[in-house]
Amino acid sequence: MIIQGIAFYVFAALLVASGVMVISARNPVHSVLYLILAFFQAAGLCLLMGAEFVAMILVIVYVGAVAVLFLFVVMMLDINFRELRQGAMEVLPLGALIGLILLAELAAVLGGWIVAPGVDKLAAAPTPAIDAVSNTEALGRLMYTQYVYLFQACGIVLLIAMIGAIVLTLRHRAGVRKQNVGAQIARHRDDVVVIRKVTTGEGV
Amino acid sequence: MAEFFSGFLLPLIIIVLKILAITVPLLVAVAFMTYAERKIMGAMQLRQGPAIVGPFGLLQPFADGLKLFAKEQILPEGANRVVFYIAPMITFFLALVAWAVIPFDYGVVLSNINVGVLYLFAISSLGVYGIVMAGWASNSRYAFLGALRSAAQMVSYEVSMGLIIISVLLCVGSLNLTEIVRAQETIWFAIPLFPMFIMFFISALAETNRSPFDLPEGESELVAGFMVEYSSAPFALFFLGEYANMILMSAMTTILFLGGWLSPLPFAPFTWIPGVVWFALKIALCLFTFVWVRATMPRYRYDQLMRLGWKVFLPFSLFWVVLTAGVLVTFGWLPK
Numbered sequence: 359m360i361i362q363g364i365a366f367y368v369f370a371a372l373l374v375a376s377g378v379m380v381i382s383a384r385n386p387v388h389s390v391l392y393l394i395l396a397f398f399q400a401a402g403l404c405l406l407m408g409a410e411f412v413a414m415i416l417v418i419v420y421v422g423a424v425a426v427l428f429l430f431v432v433m434m435l436d437i438n439f440r441e442l443r444q445g446a447m448e449v450l451p452l453g454a455l456i457g458l459i460l461l462a463e464l465a466a467v468l469g470g471w472i473v474a475p476g477v478d479k480l481a482a483a484p485t486p487a488i489d490a491v492s493n494t495e496a497l498g499r500l501m502y503t504q505y506v507y508l509f510q511a512c513g514i515v516l517l518i519a520m521i522g523a524i525v526l527t528l529r530h531r532a533g534v535r536k537q538n539v540g541a542q543i544a545r546h547r548d549d550v551v552v553i554r555k556v557t558t559g560e561g562v
Numbered sequence: 563m564a565e566f567f568s569g570f571l572l573p574l575i576i577i578v579l580k581i582l583a584i585t586v587p588l589l590v591a592v593a594f595m596t597y598a599e600r601k602i603m604g605a606m607q608l609r610q611g612p613a614i615v616g617p618f619g620l621l622q623p624f625a626d627g628l629k630l631f632a633k634e635q636i637l638p639e640g641a642n643r644v645v646f647y648i649a650p651m652i653t654f655f656l657a658l659v660a661w662a663v664i665p666f667d668y669g670v671v672l673s674n675i676n677v678g679v680l681y682l683f684a685i686s687s688l689g690v691y692g693i694v695m696a697g698w699a700s701n702s703r704y705a706f707l708g709a710l711r712s713a714a715q716m717v718s719y720e721v722s723m724g725l726i727i728i729s730v731l732l733c734v735g736s737l738n739l740t741e742i743v744r745a746q747e748t749i750w751f752a753i754p755l756f757p758m759f760i761m762f763f764i765s766a767l768a769e770t771n772r773s774p775f776d777l778p779e780g781e782s783e784l785v786a787g788f789m790v791e792y793s794s795a796p797f798a799l800f801f802l803g804e805y806a807n808m809i810l811m812s813a814m815t816t817i818l819f820l821g822g823w824l825s826p827l828p829f830a831p832f833t834w835i836p837g838v839v840w841f842a843l844k845i846a847l848c849l850f851t852f853v854w855v856r857a858t859m860p861r862y863r864y865d866q867l868m869r870l871g872w873k874v875f876l877p878f879s880l881f882w883v884v885l886t887a888g889v890l891v892t893f894g895w896l897p898k
Contacts, residue, residue: 361570385642387645387698388645391645391695394691410675410676410677411677411680414677414680414681414683414684415680417684417687417688418680418683418684418687418724421684421687421688422683422684422687422688422690422720423687423717423720426690426691426694426713426716426717427713427717429691429694429713430694430710430713430714433694433698433706433709433710434710492676492736493676493677494676494677494737537865537866537869539869
């Protein structure tokens with residue numbers, strides 16, 4: 359279908375362009391906004407492949423939560439980014455090297471499907487036919503049966519990361535007044551109010 | 563050429579017409595929602611509300627709209643021009659695109675996708691961008707504080723909202739909105755999942771930045787919060803987007819808990835009324851509650867708002883997801 363082809367190239371071109379803008383934009387907030395645009399293009403590409411569940415989760419998790427916090431932090435930072443960017447050219451070779459390694463790995467994995475016979479069957483082997491079950495069901499079946507231990511392990515890693523972040527940043531400051539809702543609600547009139555008859559001229 | 567027409571152009575025209583058939587009534591509904599809010603709040607506070615323009619003041623929203631669009635547009639000094647103008651557009655656009663998956667009656671839906679709930683959830687979680695971008699681009703302290711508040715608030719309440727949606731989905735076994743409504747033919751989910759229904763509604767209040775959670779605007783402390791620098795048409799877009807979001811959240815509540823287009827009692831005099839009417843009536847009921855809450859409740863303090871979201875709603879909705887799953891498995895009620 360020609361319209362699908364056009365949509366693919368539009369999404370892909372915008373994805374690459376916004377990716378470039380993420381690292382070249384002068385204003386860090388603009389960088390984050392371009393990053394969000396890039397997420398959207400990726401979600402569009404997922405939709406074109408028929409991976410609707412992944413596309414929606416990408417938007418919900420990355421655009422709806424992660425990027426919001428990112429934007430939140432970047433907006434509040436008061437850093438001179440031009441100064442920060444001074445040394446960028448020195449680490450450029452290292453960055454380029456890492457990029458090259460990632461590219462080579464991707465090429466090895468994806469090329470494997472074409473070069474090695476039989477590997478392409480492995481790639482999509484556990485997924486049932488796309489017209490038999492919906493996307494969500496196929497993913498669920500796979501994750502909660504075949505890969506349940508790995509899935510749980512991922513959960514535990516994330517949990518540890520979360521606890522670590524809390525432990526690193528939690529500080530008990532002295533002298534902070536905290537609201538104890540339970541104590542407030544449990545307060546009874548008789549505990550705090552005393553009515554006394556005061557005779558005139560004598561005081562309490 | 564004929565193939566091009568029948569294969570591409572004709573479906574395109576039909577889709578555009580369908581979009582218009584959804585959007586135009588929606589915008590009229592938004593206009594009258596502003597009118598209804600002022601009238602209801604007037605009645606609750608023993609006032610008349612708008613009563614001058616047209617019969618019973620019915621033309622008031624259009625007069626207001628015209629006035630807003632005729633005003634001068636002001637770009638604050640030092641504002642980020644592009645982001646400043648994109649922000650209200652995003653708010654308004656997001657409030658409209660979500661309606662693509664809402665089923666108004668059985669089969670009456672623009673796009674009946676498999677992951678409808680996720681789409682709605684994704685769109686509603688994007689609403690924060692319009693506000694954050696507006697607050698940042700305005701180059702104003704008040705606006706920025708409002709934007710930061712809303713970012714934290716909307717992200718917090720999304721978490722519990724997601725868990726509430728999961729407990730509904732457990733009872734349905736599908737992410738398709740039409741299937742969700744059809745699963746309520748025996749009983750509306752508002753009854754077995756009653757605490758979730760209440761919590762979803764409260765989260766919807768927080769998600770749309772409505773009173774008592776309207777801290778991003780907080781006119782008594784932040785003037786008008788994130789939209790303090792906006793005037794004229796951009797301000798109108800924010801305003802319309804906010805009200806369209808309220809209607810959208812009411813539609814979500816209706817679909818998830820109040821049985822969508824289903825009639826309350828499944829026999830004769832009730833089933834004669836078309837489903838669209840029931841759907842609209844239920845949305846109107848939710849919207850009335852939105853206004854009712856605004857006229858009744860004082861604004862939350864910010865730390866209490868966060869406490870409610872993270873320490874009350876999140877644990878309780880998590881508990882309810884486990885409870886729902888446990889009950890469904892124990893009694894063998896899991897949907898196929």
